[in-house]
Amino acid sequence: MNRISSYLYQIFDWITRFAYLNVLWILFTVAGGFIFGFFPSTIAMFTIIRDWLKGESNSALFTSFWAYFRREFWKSNRLGVFVTLLSVIVVIDFWYIHILTTSLTWTHIPLLVFILFSLLLLFYLFPTFVHYDLSVRTIIKNAFLIMLIHPLHTLLILVCLASLTLIMYLLPSLAFLFGGSSYAFITMWLCLHAFTGITRKATM
Numbered sequence: 001m002n003r004i005s006s007y008l009y010q011i012f013d014w015i016t017r018f019a020y021l022n023v024l025w026i027l028f029t030v031a032g033g034f035i036f037g038f039f040p041s042t043i044a045m046f047t048i049i050r051d052w053l054k055g056e057s058n059s060a061l062f063t064s065f066w067a068y069f070r071r072e073f074w075k076s077n078r079l080g081v082f083v084t085l086l087s088v089i090v091v092i093d094f095w096y097i098h099i100l101t102t103s104l105t106w107t108h109i110p111l112l113v114f115i116l117f118s119l120l121l122l123f124y125l126f127p128t129f130v131h132y133d134l135s136v137r138t139i140i141k142n143a144f145l146i147m148l149i150h151p152l153h154t155l156l157i158l159v160c161l162a163s164l165t166l167i168m169y170l171l172p173s174l175a176f177l178f179g180g181s182s183y184a185f186i187t188m189w190l191c192l193h194a195f196t197g198i199t200r201k202a203t204m
Contacts, residue, residue: 017052017061021045022181024065036073039080044068045180047130049188072129078136079129083122090118120147123157126184127191150194160186 028041047068051057093111124143128134132142147154164182168175 017057018181018185019177020061021048021065022176022178024062025180026176028065028069036077039076039083040069040073042126042180042184043072043076043079043129045184046126046188047072049181049184050127050130050192053185053189053192075136076129079125079139082136082140083125086118086121090115117144117147120154123147123154123187124191127188127195130188131192131195146191146194146198150197153190153194157187157190160190 022045025041025045028044029037031037032040044065048061048064051059051064093115097108097111121140121144124147125139128139128143128146132139134142161183164186168179
């Protein structure tokens with residue numbers, strides 16, 4: 001009975017942590033005026049998820065989040081400039097394909113490939129940012145290379161996020177409590193496996 005109670009306590013404890021982390025992510029994003037708050041808040045969330053996955057889960061959540069938010073504020077917003085520009089280009093490509101043309105042709109293939117690679121790259125950018133101490137330019141380059149050499153991890157990310165999206169669609173209230181933190185956990189967990197594999201191969 002005590003063992004069952006202990007398991008239940010751990011489960012509810014982690015549910016509370018994920019919900020609290022998600023609320024912090026939303027609050028700090030809003031506090032930063034969204035434009036300047038989104039990227040440092042997201043980086044802080046991913047960094048905390050990485051700490052949890054590495055077994056470092058005893059620090060006060062708010063204190064850790066605030067520390068990571070301040071430390072990575074400017075660097076994360078520099079990455080944000082790239083992500084924003086890339087997103088604008090992707091939106092323009094979608095607009096061109098679906099609005100300005102009546103049917104898909106072979107000339108659209110490069111645009112579709114660019115859109116696909118851009119969206120997949122976004123899965124790796126934040127995990128690469130928090131895992132490696134690199135310049136923003138090198139983070140972008142390394143994230144793209146890791147995406148290319150780990151197609152299985154990319155496929156697993158897509159499958160897991162598609163399942164998560166379906167659950168959030170069926171239960172919209174869960175999106176507010178767990179949307180961001182669940183996304184961060186899935187992508188960080190799978191990317192961490194990819195990073196570990198790269199480190200292992202480099203030391204062989």
